[in-house]
Amino acid sequence: MARAWRAMLDQAGLGAFATFIAREAGPVPPSDPGASPSIWCPDDPVSELTEYELYGTPIGGPVPAGTALPGDPIEEATHAGRPIATVHGRTICIDADLPAFFDACLSRREEVGADLDKHGRFDLNATRLRAWLERPVLDWWGRVLRVAVERAGWAFPSIAVAGNWHATLTHDVDHIDHVAKKPAASLEGGLARKISDRLGRGESAGERALRVWSDLERKHGWRGTYYFLGQPEGTANRGYEVSDERTSAAIRRLDEQGHEIGLHASYDAMTDPGLLEGERDRIATLAGRTPGDGSLAGVRAHYLRYEHPTTAISHRDAGFVYDASLGYTAATGYRAGTSRPFDAIDPRDGTAIGITTIPFAMMDCSYLSALKMTMDQARARVTEQLEEICALGGAASLLFHPCRLTTDGDPYDHLFRFCLDELRRLGATVLTAEQLAARHRQVASIVATRVHAVDGRLELDFDAPDGISDIDIRAPKGWSIDLSESGTVVHAVMTRSGA
Numbered sequence: 001m002a003r004a005w006r007a008m009l010d011q012a013g014l015g016a017f018a019t020f021i022a023r024e025a026g027p028v029p030p031s032d033p034g035a036s037p038s039i040w041c042p043d044d045p046v047s048e049l050t051e052y053e054l055y056g057t058p059i060g061g062p063v064p065a066g067t068a069l070p071g072d073p074i075e076e077a078t079h080a081g082r083p084i085a086t087v088h089g090r091t092i093c094i095d096a097d098l099p100a101f102f103d104a105c106l107s108r109r110e111e112v113g114a115d116l117d118k119h120g121r122f123d124l125n126a127t128r129l130r131a132w133l134e135r136p137v138l139d140w141w142g143r144v145l146r147v148a149v150e151r152a153g154w155a156f157p158s159i160a161v162a163g164n165w166h167a168t169l170t171h172d173v174d175h176i177d178h179v180a181k182k183p184a185a186s187l188e189g190g191l192a193r194k195i196s197d198r199l200g201r202g203e204s205a206g207e208r209a210l211r212v213w214s215d216l217e218r219k220h221g222w223r224g225t226y227y228f229l230g231q232p233e234g235t236a237n238r239g240y241e242v243s244d245e246r247t248s249a250a251i252r253r254l255d256e257q258g259h260e261i262g263l264h265a266s267y268d269a270m271t272d273p274g275l276l277e278g279e280r281d282r283i284a285t286l287a288g289r290t291p292g293d294g295s296l297a298g299v300r301a302h303y304l305r306y307e308h309p310t311t312a313i314s315h316r317d318a319g320f321v322y323d324a325s326l327g328y329t330a331a332t333g334y335r336a337g338t339s340r341p342f343d344a345i346d347p348r349d350g351t352a353i354g355i356t357t358i359p360f361a362m363m364d365c366s367y368l369s370a371l372k373m374t375m376d377q378a379r380a381r382v383t384e385q386l387e388e389i390c391a392l393g394g395a396a397s398l399l400f401h402p403c404r405l406t407t408d409g410d411p412y413d414h415l416f417r418f419c420l421d422e423l424r425r426l427g428a429t430v431l432t433a434e435q436l437a438a439r440h441r442q443v444a445s446i447v448a449t450r451v452h453a454v455d456g457r458l459e460l461d462f463d464a465p466d467g468i469s470d471i472d473i474r475a476p477k478g479w480s481i482d483l484s485e486s487g488t489v490v491h492a493v494m495t496r497s498g499a
């Protein structure tokens with residue numbers, strides 16, 4: 001639960017102050033709030049998500065149109081006619097067990113021992129977040145806390161990844177050397193390639209797709225993340241020859257251009273973790289790296305075969321620092337209730353697993369295949385999602401399959417280009433998944449060690465083991481802040497503006 005408490009405060013940019021914010025409990029809000037910052041939540045132990053808590057999310061209103069938010073969420077969130085969040089002096093009262101809600105969402109407790117679908121994945125219909133899947137509820141709660149903190153006049157600065165909001169462009173490379181319409185035809189594709197090689201034909205459709213999309217990303221000044229399957233020749237479900245010269249040339253080209261190379265863990269790796277290291281080393285070698293732990297930062301499971309917490313643990317054990325598998329095929333939205341990266345939590349004992357989760361919010365084939373949306377519907381949903389994540393300062397992780405791109409202007413190509421234009425329009429800071437995970441960890445490792453009020457100003461010390469180079473530390477309204485660094489210690493002096 002302590003991890004969920006920190007994660008909850010991180011959503012508001014206040015995670016570093018977790019130990020300086022008292023957690024009040026009890027059956028009713030305190031009538032005499034203390035002088036120091038505190039958050040009250042009812043003390044009923046909540047072991048699972050209840051209807052009440054879901055109802056108690058602050059987003060009962062309509063989906064925001066444009067970038068405008070539906071007013072001030074503190075007033076809008078009500079339950080039985082009562083506001084869910086109120087401010088009394090320095091105490092923020094949340095009339096729902098919010099830390100328990102965060103714990104339930106982020107630890108994915110509901111997935112342990114749950115029904116699985118035919119590919120061994122957690123069943124979308126089994127989640128208690130079903131009604132809220134399309135909204136990043138935890139990000140909304142972060143906004144509620146930020147507004148409440150402002151009202152309560154807490155003078156803590158917010159600490160978050162630099163940029164107002166973030167996006168990451170990720171790609172699962174399921175096939176390279178033949179067009180997408182024949183996904184299982186590795187033999188056929190291999191033969192077709194050999195024939196075309198012999199005929200001296202230029203690049204294949206798959207190679208072309210990688211080039212076109214990665215060049216498009218670079219044209220925007222961004223870099224993408226490409227996950228490659230690393231199964232050896234002769235195994236089942238293999239999409240391409242990983243040892244093929246043309247495949248390795250494609251991987252090296254992406255790597256040299258600054259795109260991130262990750263592992264697309266094979267279908268069988270979920271139930272046979274021993275396969276992972278071999279696959280990792282094969283892709284690391286093809287990318288020109290020394291194989292071994294840390295040679296690739298990230299992994300996403302093919303078919304999104306992810307069982308919690310065992311898959312996260314085996315991915316950690318194989319030396320990956322983040323996992324990007326969490327999401328659904330047949331829905332767009334937020335499997336863990338948030339668009340942002342978070343530290344994976346083992347629901348069995350509440351400990352950190354030691355790997356960062358980057359949940360994805362949108363996947364091309366969810367819109368265009370599983371949900372059978374028209375292009376107009378897909379575009380509208382993309383805009384709705386990106387505008388909401390932008391407004392909440394979240395992180396949109398997009399998943400697009402290059403192998404689906406057959407010609408310029410096909411629906412997958414069209415939707416991808418539309419997404420890039422929307423990210424540009426909404427001013428996203430686009431990072432590779434590895435960068436996003438690293439900066440998330442950088443923020444999560446910052447801890448305030450001293451908060452001291454003196455002569456109307458505030459002095460704060462932070463321990464920041466990875467520095468603050470990619471971090472925004474922002475003073476609250478009405479305050480200015482001066483920062484100085486000495487080793488891993490950051491010293492901040494805050495003064496009231498105009499004082």
Ligand SMILES: [Zn+2]
Pocket residue numbers: 172173174264301302303304
């Ligand atoms: Zn795949």
